[in-house]
Amino acid sequence: MYLTKEEEKILEGEYGEVMERMFRLLVRLGDIYKAEKMIPVGSVQVAGVSYKSISDPGLEFLEDLASKDAKVKVLTFLNPAGMDLENWDKLGFPRDFAEKQIRIMNAFKKMGIVITSTCTPYLAGNLPRSREHIAWSESSAVSFANSVIGARTNREGGPSALAAAICGRTPYYGLHLWENRQPTIKIEVDARLEFNSDFGALGYYIGKQVKNKIPYFTGIKNANTDQLKALGAAMAASGAVALYHIENLTPESDLISKDNLETINVTQKEIDETYDTLTSGVEPDIVILGCPHASLREISTLASKVKDRKLRKPVWICTSRMMKEAADRMGFTEIIEKAGGYIVADTCMVVSPIEKMGYNTTGVNSGKAANYLPGFCKQKVVFANIDRLLEAIE
Ligand code: F3S
Numbered sequence: 001m002y003l004t005k006e007e008e009k010i011l012e013g014e015y016g017e018v019m020e021r022m023f024r025l026l027v028r029l030g031d032i033y034k035a036e037k038m039i040p041v042g043s044v045q046v047a048g049v050s051y052k053s054i055s056d057p058g059l060e061f062l063e064d065l066a067s068k069d070a071k072v073k074v075l076t077f078l079n080p081a082g083m084d085l086e087n088w089d090k091l092g093f094p095r096d097f098a099e100k101q102i103r104i105m106n107a108f109k110k111m112g113i114v115i116t117s118t119c120t121p122y123l124a125g126n127l128p129r130s131r132e133h134i135a136w137s138e139s140s141a142v143s144f145a146n147s148v149i150g151a152r153t154n155r156e157g158g159p160s161a162l163a164a165a166i167c168g169r170t171p172y173y174g175l176h177l178w179e180n181r182q183p184t185i186k187i188e189v190d191a192r193l194e195f196n197s198d199f200g201a202l203g204y205y206i207g208k209q210v211k212n213k214i215p216y217f218t219g220i221k222n223a224n225t226d227q228l229k230a231l232g233a234a235m236a237a238s239g240a241v242a243l244y245h246i247e248n249l250t251p252e253s254d255l256i257s258k259d260n261l262e263t264i265n266v267t268q269k270e271i272d273e274t275y276d277t278l279t280s281g282v283e284p285d286i287v288i289l290g291c292p293h294a295s296l297r298e299i300s301t302l303a304s305k306v307k308d309r310k311l312r313k314p315v316w317i318c319t320s321r322m323m324k325e326a327a328d329r330m331g332f333t334e335i336i337e338k339a340g341g342y343i344v345a346d347t348c349m350v351v352s353p354i355e356k357m358g359y360n361t362t363g364v365n366s367g368k369a370a371n372y373l374p375g376f377c378k379q380k381v382v383f384a385n386i387d388r389l390l391e392a393i394e
Helices: 005-011 017-032 051-067 095-110 139-149 158-167 196-210 225-238 268-278 296-306 321-330 332-339 367-377 386-392
Strands: 038-040 043-046 075-078 169-171 185-190 215-218 263-267 286-294 315-319 341-345 361-364 380-383
Touching: 005 017, 017 158, 017 169, 043 158, 051 095, 139 225, 139 286, 158 169, 185 196, 196 225, 196 263, 196 268, 196 367, 196 380, 225 286, 225 367, 263 268, 268 367, 268 380, 286 296, 286 367, 286 386, 296 315, 296 321, 296 332, 296 341, 296 386, 315 321, 315 332, 321 332, 321 341, 332 341, 361 367, 361 386, 367 380
Parallel strands: 043 075, 185 215, 185 263, 286 315, 286 361, 315 341, 361 380
Antiparallel strands: 038 169
């Protein structure tokens, strides 16, 4: 790979041991994927934040890096942590877990990373522009950045994202290159897409079929950004889709080549069957919305639906701290809490230890969460739209 004079100096250790170690990791990655050079990145999003995912070895690795004065060079945000960083006690998160999680956050903060823990960084202050090269980790955020914003990122692992943040660079390969952003399969949709969960069901079904291909959708007449994030998250979870295009909706759809694509048809039947496939439980003992992290619009929708209702079981909506603060100001938090719910910030149903908090069956409207909850959190799942879920716990 071509390296600039400055990059060679990094490898010679002129900028310290941490930079050298991190840059070696990026060079190795670039060599594997035959990158011709390194490119600067505009921002980074690092996964591997929850104590549940990284446990003691991860915590020690981060504390070691921070103690050696590792510092990030670009705007860097974090994926969800394992708990609400402010209200963990009130919500029943275990104290020993919380203490370790706080040490993880302190190590990240010492490195200059913004300890905003969210899978929707683009809603919380880390918004790339179209065609900007970035190095993000979280699969749903990668999908949204590539597909809806038109930024360019591969799906980074936790260590390679951290290395990109510390070095301000990433190897130039994969989805950073225009020729690799062309669709490789066409999806013709003829189904009713009304609720966000319908987009989650569609995404789950397609992800399973296409694995890591790049879908080009037709037949989706309209979708707001919440629905697009639900679609992309589910496709990235059940498959490994990091980029998709939708006719007339996503920014690169007019620029790509759509010739000679194999076609998959999706009808209402496949959507309905996906709801059944993803449902393994009968009655939820908690409903958790906000996968990916909820926008203010989704929080306001929940508030309007639970206003003056009293729920028998809790409903959580997971979001970023920024959205939670806006919801507090707008009075949404108060309405949701009065009905028996919580706006839970900084974490989500998959990376928090809900299985240790007495929950066995979780109701979700997210195809991604429905995909992961059985394995990651030993949950039975009820996958349905928001109206059905709220009826089930009223
Ligand atoms: Fe985000 Fe957690 Fe879902 S990280 S995309 S809310 S599984």
